[in-house]
Amino acid sequence: MLQLRDIYKTFGGSVIYKDFSIAFREGVTTCILGPSGCGKTTLLNIIGGLLNPDAGTLQGFDGKRFGYIFQEPRLLPWKTVRQNIEFVAEGKGTDEFLQLVDLQQSADKYPSQLSGGMSQRVSIARALAVKPDIILMDEPFSSLDSILKKNIIDNFKKITETEKKTVIYVTHDIDEAIMMSDDIIVLSKSPVKIVFEEKDIKSLKSDDIKRKIVNIL
């Protein structure tokens, strides 16, 4: 179990998290849903160690290797697609991961020559290339068209399921969440509360889950 306990986080005057606790099962995909601006990116940043909470503790994350598909692609503009992956995954073989997101043709292109969706796919390949234990994802598929999205999600699921990766996945899209996840957590606006939580949704009817979530949101 990965845990955050009694997290407290403010920005300037506004309290985003107050006495907030959350737990994630390891080796599965947990989706986090919640209204825009509630604090989902902030939560991922705290988990990834990029942001320190004002108070509270994290458990189970020590020594874990992270991959993070940020809300924007965050590529080095002066390096090619391949070099962008090599930047974080030195000598780990980039081609395999480029293939996974269908970008082997664009390996020597620069980010300025890519579309938004292509950049996001580079970011996905980069996150997988470091062979992470935990993958943080912040609406990673939002700029992909539906066919491409399905392909990439399928490829992605194959890897995360066979390699038993822990995935913490933020999205706005309920259908995407149900398709992607094993567990679902729905958050409310600040200070953030967990308003809905369901483990192992694969064993349940997805229509029922959807109805429950829609009712809450």
Next chain:
Amino acid sequence: MKNSTKNIIILASVAVMLILWEVAALRIDSEQIMPGPAATLTSTVGLFGQKDFVAIVFSTILRGIVGFLIAAMAGVILGIIAGINEGFNAFMKPWIVVMRSTPVVAFVLLALIWFSQSTAVFIAFLTMFPMIFTNVVEGIHNVDGKLLKMAELYKVKKIRVIKWVYVPAIAPFMVSGISSAIGIGWRAIIVGEVLSQPRYGIGNSMQLAQIQMNVDKLIAWTIIAVLLGFLFEKIIRLIENVTVKRHI
């Protein structure tokens, strides 16, 4: 616009310049006061044959290089510190403002009293340092914090982050700082030479020509100075093209 069209316009502009000059020379009709382009060209070429020509030009260039190296070294090192440390940046601010807004000639006059011989180097430093410093600081502030966070998450080694993130982000600012610094510094050195009168220098050769009422020679030296300035600019651009690849 096509490049060939642009080049034709540039050539036409130079032609107009030369024609206006020739017309003015014809109207004034005195080689002494306003020599025409042809006479000036002859004296410019003649300068190359002058016995101290190489010594004069190289003395000025050497002053420029020494001043530039000191300015660049101080500008880059202090610029990096100020870029990282806000307190140090605040400390540097008044110094930079004073250096940037004081007229060059005021520095020259003071430097004459304080340094006499190395005035031109001192002037070169004072004009170039603030430009390089300011650009380095700006370059560092311009490094994308989100890229740094990304590198932090992936635990990329510091040295690699410097090479792959910081250097490419700062380089364009550094090049533009250096290039404007050289433009301004080069002119300031020549002013410094006029007043400090070192043994050899383009500045004092100009002044000598002025005292002797050799207007053609004065303009000829000016042309040499402009050509050298232009050459430095080209060299910097060349270095920029080789080192700073732009894909943004």
